[in-house]
Amino acid sequence: MATDVPAATDAPPAGAGGPAGAEPRQRLHPLSPVLQGAKSLVVVIAGLSWSTLSRVGFGWFAVLVAVLALGATVLAVVSWYNTGYHIVGRELRVHEGLLWRRTRAIPLERLQAVEVVRPLLAQLTGLAELRLEVVGGGKTEAPLAYLSVADAARLRQRLLAVAAGLPDGAATGP
Known part of the structure; x- marks a missing residue:
């Protein structure tokens, strides 16, 4: 079972030296945020119903989906940057x-x-x-x-x- 290590013992960012015997922190693939954002977008679109589309119209619905997709991607990029x-x-x-x-x-x-x-x-x-x-x-x-x-x-x-x-x-x- 994994154990949580207090934040004070976090290793330095990628590329910086760490404790003795430690290698530099590695990041995930740069496409990771795009794939995580795509998964989030599918969930969001599935959550939006046809009634929402009929109430706000296709134009506003497309804008809403685009804003949510952008937000999910930005959050995924920030998460990727801080994951290693x-x-x-x-x-x-x-x-x-x-x-x-x-x-x-x-x-x-x-x-x-x-x-x-x-x-x-x-x-x-x-x-x-x-x-x-x-x-x-x-x-x-x-x-x-x-x-x-x-x-x-x-x-x-x-x-x-x-x-x-x-x-x-x-x-x-x-």
Whole structure:
């Protein structure tokens, strides 16, 4: 199960040096906010009913959808900018949040499975989502959505190598 680490121990932003044995914080793929915004837009459009369309007219309905799409995309970009991950010792740390910062520390010795998943939107854009299962966790811990397929595969191998106790997380085999 992942544990929350107080915000005071957050690592520096991407590219900056961190604690000894830590790598720089990595960001998700730059298309992540677009895909997250698209998912939000589908939910919003589904929530708007035909009665709203008939009441306000097509022009205002289109403006409302455009404003909501822009808002969802802006929020997704801000979220993407403040989301990152890195490996510190034998932990994967996932940093999230702008107003409510949260750092999840996932002990890799408790790692049970790492899956590279490609939902429909990810397939359409050539991206993948990395899902981690840990012993004692009731749900997927720290899904990293979205990474390039190659980056997701590399990170998966690295996490499994660190969990297996291989030196420096060196992966063996394909």
